[in-house]
Structures are given as C-alpha cells and as structure tokens.
Amino acid sequence: MSAAIPDARPAPPAEERPAVAAPAAAGRRTTPTWRVVRALLRKELLVELRTLESVPGMSLFAVTTFVVFHFALQRNSVDGDLAAGILWVTLLFAAILGINRLFVADADQGGFDGFALAPVDRSAMLVAKLLALLAYLVVLELIAVPAFGLLLLGPPLGHALPDLLGVLALGDLGVAAIGTLIAAIAVRTRARDLLGPLLALPLLVPVAIGAARASSPLLALGHAGAPAARWLLMLGLYDLVFGLIAYALFDFLLED
Amino acid sequence: MYGKGLRALSISTVVVMAVALGLVFFWVPLEADQGFLQKIFYVHVPLAIVSLCGFVAGGIFAIQHLRTRDQKWDYRSYVAIHMSLIFGLATLITGSIWAKGSWGHWWEWSEPTLVSFLIVFLLYATYQPLRFAIEDPERQSRYASVFAITAGAFVPLNFIAVRSSTAFVHPRVLGATSNLPWQMSLTFLVSLLGMALLFTTLCKYELTVKHTRAQLRALKRLAERREGKATASLPARGRSAAPSLHATAMTAHAPEVRGR
Numbered sequence: 001m002s003a004a005i006p007d008a009r010p011a012p013p014a015e016e017r018p019a020v021a022a023p024a025a026a027g028r029r030t031t032p033t034w035r036v037v038r039a040l041l042r043k044e045l046l047v048e049l050r051t052l053e054s055v056p057g058m059s060l061f062a063v064t065t066f067v068v069f070h071f072a073l074q075r076n077s078v079d080g081d082l083a084a085g086i087l088w089v090t091l092l093f094a095a096i097l098g099i100n101r102l103f104v105a106d107a108d109q110g111g112f113d114g115f116a117l118a119p120v121d122r123s124a125m126l127v128a129k130l131l132a133l134l135a136y137l138v139v140l141e142l143i144a145v146p147a148f149g150l151l152l153l154g155p156p157l158g159h160a161l162p163d164l165l166g167v168l169a170l171g172d173l174g175v176a177a178i179g180t181l182i183a184a185i186a187v188r189t190r191a192r193d194l195l196g197p198l199l200a201l202p203l204l205v206p207v208a209i210g211a212a213r214a215s216s217p218l219l220a221l222g223h224a225g226a227p228a229a230r231w232l233l234m235l236g237l238y239d240l241v242f243g244l245i246a247y248a249l250f251d252f253l254l255e256d
Numbered sequence: 257m258y259g260k261g262l263r264a265l266s267i268s269t270v271v272v273m274a275v276a277l278g279l280v281f282f283w284v285p286l287e288a289d290q291g292f293l294q295k296i297f298y299v300h301v302p303l304a305i306v307s308l309c310g311f312v313a314g315g316i317f318a319i320q321h322l323r324t325r326d327q328k329w330d331y332r333s334y335v336a337i338h339m340s341l342i343f344g345l346a347t348l349i350t351g352s353i354w355a356k357g358s359w360g361h362w363w364e365w366s367e368p369t370l371v372s373f374l375i376v377f378l379l380y381a382t383y384q385p386l387r388f389a390i391e392d393p394e395r396q397s398r399y400a401s402v403f404a405i406t407a408g409a410f411v412p413l414n415f416i417a418v419r420s421s422t423a424f425v426h427p428r429v430l431g432a433t434s435n436l437p438w439q440m441s442l443t444f445l446v447s448l449l450g451m452a453l454l455f456t457t458l459c460k461y462e463l464t465v466k467h468t469r470a471q472l473r474a475l476k477r478l479a480e481r482r483e484g485k486a487t488a489s490l491p492a493r494g495r496s497a498a499p500s501l502h503a504t505a506m507t508a509h510a511p512e513v514r515g516r
Contacts, residue, residue, distance in 0.1 A: 013394050019508060126271070140270060147359045153304070181402075181406065185386070185399055185402060185403060188390065188395065188399070189386065189389035189390050189399075190389040190390070191389045192389075192390070193385060195382065195389055195503075196384075198382045198385065199386065199403070200381035202375050202376075202378045202382075202410075203379060203407075203410055205375050205414065205416035205417075205418075206413060206414055206418075209417050209418065210417065228421065234416070234417055234420065237413075238413060238417070240410060241413060242406075243410075245405070245406055245409055249322075249405060249406065252322055252398055252401070252402050253398075253399065253402060255398065256392075256394075
C-alpha cells in the first residue's frame with residue numbers, strides 16, 4: 001500500500017500531521033505481507049548463493065552418511081524398510097545441519113534488529129525462513145536421493161520416484177515447520193548448536209515414523225505397491241498442526 | 257498466598273495414597289494371567305497418566321503466560337513440567353520393571369505407549385537445558401513458554417503416530433478399565449486420584465517454597481537497605497533453570513526501591 005509512504009500524499013500541515021497519522025498508521029500494515037515474504041526470501045536465497053554456507057554442507061554430509069552406512073551395515077545394497085530408514089535418517093540429520101544455521105546470520109549480524117525496526121508483519125519472517133529451508137531441503141534431496149539410488153539402493157529408483165516425491169514433499173513440510181520454529185528458539189541460546197538438534201529430533205520422530213513407513217513399500221524389491229494412505233494422512237496432519245503452531249508462536253520469539 | 261490449603265491437601269494426599277496402597281496390596285484380587293506382577297499397574301499407569309496431564313497442563317499454563325505476561329503462569333508451567341519429568345522418570349522405570357516381568361526384556365519396542373512416552377520424555381528433558389541456556393529472565397520465560405506449548409501439542413500427536421505404527425500387543429489401559437472387574441477398576445481409580453493429589457501437593461509445595469524464598473530474599477535486601485549497607489551486596493545467586501521471581505518480589509515488597 002503506497003498510501004502510507006509520505007511522498008504519495010499532498011504535504012500535510014507540519015504540526016498536526018504526525019499526531020493524526022501515528023494512530024492510523026499503527027493499525028495498518030504498511031507493506032503487504034507477501035511482498036515482505038518475497039523480499040526476505042530473496043535475501044535468504046541470495047545470501048545462501050553468495051556464501052554457500054548450508055546447502056553444499058548438507059548435501060556433502062548426506063552423501064558421506066550413505067558411505068558410512070555402507071561400511072557400518074556392511075551391505076552393498078539395501079531395500080525395503082532398511083532403505084527407507086537409511087534415507088530418512090540421513091535426510092533428517094542433514095536437515096538439522098541446515099536448521100542449525102538457519103538464523104545464525106540474523107542473530108549475529110543484526111538481522112533480527114533490522115527486521116524488528118521494519119513496520120511489517122512478524123510472521124513474514126517465519127514464512128520466508130520456512131520457504132528458504134524448504135528450498136534447501138529440495139536441493140538437498142535433488143542430490144541426496146539420486147546419490148542414494150546410485151550408492152546403496154538395490155531396486156531401481158525410477159519406479160519408486162513418482163510416489164516418493166509425494167512422501168518427500170510431505171516430510172519436507174513437517175521438517176521445515178518444526179525446523180524453523182526450533183531454529184528460532186535455539187539461535188538465541190548459549191548452547192545453540194547443542195540445543196537445536198536436541199529440541200528438534202524428538203519433535204521430528206513422528207515425521208521419521210510416517211515418512212519411513214510410507215516410503216518402505218516404494219523402496220522394496222519388486223516395488224511392493226503404493227504407500228498406505230494413513231501414513232500420508234498422518235504426515236499431512238503433522239504438517240498442518242505444526243505449521244499452525246509455528247505461525248501462532250513465532251511472533252513471541254521476536255519480541256526483543 | 258501459596259501456602260493456603262497446603263495442610264488439608266497434604267493430609268488428604270497421605271490418606272488417599274494409604275487407602276490406595278491398602279486396596280492394592282490387601283483387597284483387590286490377583287489378576288489370573290500375571291498374578292502379583294500385575295499390581296504394578298496400579299502405580300505405573302496412574303504415574304503415566306498424571307505425568308502426561310502435567311505436561312499438557314504445563315502447555316496450558318504457558319498459553320496463559322504468553323497471553324497475560326504474568327510471571328506466575330510461567331512459574332506454574334515450569335513447576336508442572338518439572339514435576340511431570342520426575343513422574344515420567346518413575347513411569348519409565350516402573351514400565352521397564354513391568355516389561356521385564358511380563359516379557360523378559362527391560363525394554364519392549366512393540367509396546368507403543370511405552371515408546372511414545374519415552375519420546376515425550378526425551379523431548380521434555382530438553383526443557384531445563386533450554387531454560388538454562390538463556391540468561392535474560394524475561395526472554396527465558398517467553399522462550400520456555402513457546403517450547404512448552406509446542407511440546408504440549410506434540411504429546412497427543414506423538415501418541416497417535418507411535419500407536420498407529422505398532423501392532424497392539426498389550427491391553428489398552430484406558431479402554432481396558434471398562435472390562436476390568438469392578439474391584440480392579442475401583443482400585444485403579446483410587447490410585448489415580450491418589451497420584452493426582454500427590455502431583456498437585458508436590459507442585460504446590462514447590463511453588464510455595466520458591467515464593468517464600470523469593471519473599472525472604474526481598475525482605476533481606478530491604479533490611480540491608482534500611483541499615484544503610486551498600487546496595488551492591490546482592491546475594492550471589494547460582495545459575496538456575498528455574499524462573500526467577502526475585503525481581504518481581506522485590507518491587508512488590510519494597511516500594512521505595514521502585515520510587516527511585
């Protein structure tokens with residue numbers, strides 16, 4: 001809304017203008033939230049593109065973890081529930097690397113202060129960070145899932161892929177919602193690198209249950225059929241509830 | 257104000273717990289299948305129910321805290337979660353004993369209630385470290401409330417998730433009270449009441465102690481001030497995960513401090 005920008009209006013009388021304008025402007029958002037989200041998301045992705053702090057590390061970690069699994073399990077190829085478990089444990093742990101870094105720049109370099117000064121909806125930051133984390137996860141999976149198919153998975157990945165994409169999307173949404181909220185809590189604590197994973201992992205257990213159960217028939221030998229609807233439903237319910245909780249509570253984390 | 261009704265509550269707790277234990281050991285018939293071992297049911301299940309309710313209550317108090325910004329709700333939330341953690345540990349230990357007795361293993365992954373309880377316990381075990389890691393008291397209570405609400409909502413969801421992921425091997429406890437013999441249901445309900453009273457009493461004691469200590473500290477500071485000692489002689493306070501009441505107590509009981 002350009003109405004709140006002073007230049008867009010005829011010049012008001014100098015004395016009474018601030019007294020009248022202040023209450024009116026306070027009740028009204030000066031910038032539409034979607035534009036704030038877009039600006040913040042653009043900033044996030046630009047920073048990530050220039051510094052390459054999160055995504056390369058997450059992807060490299062995932063691939064290395066597959067190698068570790070190969071040696072630790074002493075298997076050349078896996079399938080079924082074992083494959084689903086390895087895939088999701090790796091993705092969750094790699095996601096936690098990203099979650100840990102998500103707000104570090106804002107906390108250390110004044111991003112929170114700058115955002116607090118702007119007269120915009122606080123939830124915009126949640127949405128932008130959530131979308132940024134979602135983008136990181138998508139890029140991570142673009143690398144990690146083919147690498148998993150190449151390095152460890154016994155049955156061919158091609159058959160499983162269409163259904164697996166749905167499971168990945170639902171799982172990612174849950175990870176992103178929980179991850180953004182927890183990252184915002186953990187980043188302002190003294191032991192942030194320790195507390196982030198400690199808080200996030202138990203909260204992500206239902207995602208691990210649902211996603212692993214849903215993808216294990218997809219990764220089985222001979223492609224044992226579609227994932228059971230109740231796991232997808234559970235993942236969807238989880239995404240919805242924690243998305244709403246994150247939306248309701250995020251403002252309280254930004255108050256100082 | 258916190259000490260009111262404490263004596264009546266303590267006495268009724270002791271009486272109900274004594275009656276419950278009496279019923280458990282001397283009156284209720286032995287269960288045909290498990291024999292004496294089944295009596296741990298009257299301790300384990302009330303412990304679990306009370307501690308889960310305590311976790312959820314902690315979340316509800318936290319909602320109140322974020323809505324009203326009254327420090328006393330943060331205190332209640334803290335004490336409820338703190339006490340539930342202790343009850344939760346007892347639940348895990350008694351559950352483990354029961355599992356060892358009936359299946360021969362200390363831990364049973366196919367028992368969904370026990371597994372989801374463990375996940376909830378692990379989540380809440382991070383509550384104290386979280387508080388501990390935030391120095392600013394106001395932010396500490398705010399962040400702790402956000403965590404308590406998230407975790408409170410997580411409790412039922414987690415139970416749905418874990419329960420649907422495992423085949424049922426164990427009698428469903430809440431549903432099972434309806435087809436228990438009436439002596440067993442009665443004993444169970446009395447035990448549950450006793451456990452709930454015990455929880456409430458312990459929470460009330462903790463609240464009272466903390467409040468009294470804060471008042472005492474404020475009065476001491478006031479006395480020192482009256483005697484003209486240096487105001488900087490604050491008692492060295494160890495680091496604590498508990499919410500701090502002393503700031504509010506000081507302003508409430510020493511008006512001239514605020515006036516300055």
